[in-house]
Each structure stands twice: as structure tokens, then as C-alpha cells.
Amino acid sequence: MCNCRKELETALAEHYARKNPGISNVQIELQGYGFSIVDNTMVMIGCMPYKVQAVHPKKDGGHSEKRKTGFMHFKHCPFCGDLYLPAKTQPEAATPEPAHAG
Numbered sequence: 001m002c003n004c005r006k007e008l009e010t011a012l013a014e015h016y017a018r019k020n021p022g023i024s025n026v027q028i029e030l031q032g033y034g035f036s037i038v039d040n041t042m043v044m045i046g047c048m049p050y051k052v053q054a055v056h057p058k059k060d061g062g063h064s065e066k067r068k069t070g071f072m073h074f075k076h077c078p079f080c081g082d083l084y085l086p087a088k089t090q091p092e093a094a095t096p097e098p099a100h101a102g
């Protein structure tokens with residue numbers, strides 16, 4: 001797995017410190033990363049949140065609108081293009097995680 005996230009966080013922290021003379025202990029954490037299970041191991045990979053809105057049938061015959069938020073993990077690093085996952089575990093497309101209430 002590449003080091004893009006750490007390298008970008010370091011570069012951003014240095015840039016932020018240059019732009020703000022006198023500040024100290026700058027810490028940058030890129031957002032848009034989440035845990036995924038690869039070969040039975042939890043790894044942190046890039047992801048993009050999504051919102052879904054749909055009308056669901058109710059048991060009494062009516063309908064209700066529900067909204068949820070989920071995360072779609074990337075197969076490749078969005079910065080350098082390296083594969084996050086080993087070839088043998090590659091799904092056909094990015095696999096959305098189950099939606100979380102939100």
C-alpha cells in the first residue's frame with residue numbers, strides 16, 4: 001500500500017505552517033478514509049460518503065421515505081492509482097458498505 005495519505009498530510013502541515021507564521025504543532029488529518037477488511041485484516045483505505053433517499057414499503061401497506069448515509073471504498077488510491085487491495089480480493093467494482101443511519 002502506498003504512503004500518499006501520510007505524505008500529503010505532512011506536505012499540507014508544512015504548507016499550513018508556512019502560511020501561518022508563529023503557529024506550532026500543526027497536525028493535519030486527511031478525511032475520506034475508512035476501515036475495510038482485506039484478507040481478514042482491517043486496513044484504512046480511501047472512501048467517499050454517499051447519501052441515499054428512497055421510498056420504502058411499510059408492513060401496513062403504506063410507504064415511508066427513508067434517508068441513509070453510507071461509504072463507498074476505493075479500489076485504488078485516488079492520488080497515485082496504486083491498488084489498495086490484493087488482486088485476488090478485487091471485487092468487480094467499488095463495493096458500497098452497508099448504509100448507516102444518518
Ligand SMILES: [Zn+2]
Binds near residue numbers: 002003078079082
Ligand atoms: Zn497513493
